Amino acid sequence: MKQIQEFVENLLTSIGFDGSSVTIIRFVFLVIVSVLLAWLAGYLCRRIVPLVVKLTKKTENKWDNVLLNRRVLLSASNIVPAVVVWQLLPWVFYEYPVVQELLARATAIYITIMSVKTAVVLIDSFKYLDDSRRSSTQQYFHSFMGVLKIIMIFIAVIIVVAIVVNRNPMAIIAGLGATSAILMLVFKDTIEGLVAGIRLTSNEMLHKGDWITVPKAGANGIVEDITLTTVKVRNFDNTIITVSPKTLVDDSFQNWIGMQESAGRLVSRMVYFDFRSISIASDALKTRLAEKGYFKKEELKGNHINLTLYCQYMERYLRGREEVNAEMMLMVRQFEATNTGLPVELYFFLKEKEWVEYEHQMADIMAWAYALANDFDLKIYERVGEK
8 A cells, every 4th residue: 555655646746746735636546446445345245145145055055055145145245345444544544643543443333333233144044044843952042042142232332332432342341340230120031031931941841833822912823933032923813922931931821732742632522411301211212222223222221311321322423433533532421510401521532633624523523412412312401591
């Protein structure tokens, strides 16, 4: 740069400029050259970005596509012009030390901010390495990345303040001990979220992709993301609910992953029978049940209660349905009598766990349960309004 200064001065002198005009024109020329060099550096970096993206896509590895994505590279390319300007400032403004100092501080602040922004974008890219259901180790890593971003931003703020006041950043950090209580208040939610997130993952309570129900928050859907301060849930009506990890830890929530990974989904439905229809099975009823194939004649010998026969047949009926997992718990049982009839519970598991098909199969089975009651001379309880 010094040779360029001398070359410009000699060129201007040979053209006919002299005195202060040489200094001014040389200064303007050097500023223009610096701006052009900074622009050229940024332009070349931006032109290289598409080439790097194409090269990463051709490789078999996934990590380079994620970490060297377009956003990261473009953010990094914004730092290069500032570095060029930083290097050229002493040569351009050597006659104006005050201006040089101010521009140097402004450039340093810009480089610091853009460097942190690039680092944050890079850290955010890690979550795209695995979009599937996260393991505990991956979720620990996800939480750690959130903490790392906060620490980097915090350090960047200290560096910017140190540049502005022209102090050593370590001296400012040392002086923060007195303000630790304030910092604890500022980052209270983050700290609590981190602790709650660690408890969620360490105890295998929650993963990305789980179906959870949080009655207090009105959440009933699939977990889309888990961060330090929020758990994002997409409800089945496509609304988004955000719940804090602390809420999930302090209060109760229902995780359906056990059902999703099991061999069946529970059905527990009540049928209320009118007490007046419960009676000892008559010979005519026994004959009718035998003719319809519900029981063999020898099974109907002796005295039987029509409700008992109904419960026995419904268990047999449920075990015979292809949709029902007969290897899991299956029973038809009575509950304590109520003023709305005698409750009989059908307790069984369907093999189908997908919501829509599950509801259809359950509705079909319950329709049969209601319809078959008439064959046993039983009546479903129905409250009649006062006239």
